[in-house]
Amino acid sequence: MIREAAASDREALATILYRASRDVFPLAGIERVDAAEFDRQTAGESILVAEKDDRPVGFSSVWDPDHFLHHFFIDPAYHRHGIGRSLMVATMMRYGSALSLKCNTSNTTARTFYRAMGWIETDEPGGTSEGIGDWIWIRTPAAASALGLLPEGPDA
Template sequence: MEKKQLPLLIVAQTAEHIPALRHLYLEARKKAFTWLPPERFQLQDFDVVTAQEQVGVALQANTPVGFISWWPPDNFIHSLFVNPALVRHGIGQALLQYCLQRIGRPTTLKCLQTNTPALRFYAAQGWRIVGSGEAEDGAFLLLAYGH
């Protein structure tokens, strides 16, 4: 029997969301970035990565299950992470739409080339590859939406 999915609400981040988002970010990166050593990821990384950014939080039963962060001056999406147990339930797509309703065009983001599930996700959402480069974590593709 299939479990019924709880309703999803996306809201702007508040201070009460931060402890849960720290844990979600830590666990999601350990699961997604298997080519990097897990000890590289720290609980406080969330605070550093999202500092001064806009953050949307996906909630189910008032519990954070994903987030997206972006830097409005550059129309740049910096992070999109979903609880690993809830991947492929539409949460990432809902977060992306939430952000795209609030950010200018063209919108860009970087995705590591080794993160093939994320690249497939963005391609399915209409993003196009417009460039590439090297970062600390490896080669990335620059993706754009709304060109």
């Protein structure tokens, strides 16, 4: 089940953020994510929660003004159960199909997932973040088109 986050989810979502991000961002040296850190990282964002057996197992957070998918994490114990796909579909239905995100270049699992969901790795410059490493922009086709980032012409 996918639903909007409640205040009572904070600790569980902080744990998911910790478990998922320590493997994805090992350079960041993440030792703990508590509810206060979760609140700091998601301040002002809209959050959807994926549940299984009445407990949170994943979440997405979107910064609405920019249609920016800031966090998309599934508890590693629940990978490859269709939860990510369900959460992504719900996220796109809730926040619109013109979303963008940044993804660590070495996170091949996430990059494969986003491509399978129809997202596009654009040619625009990415960047480097301390502790996280190099990242690239990945956008839905609607977002890439709105920014003029899709190839044009009959061979596109």
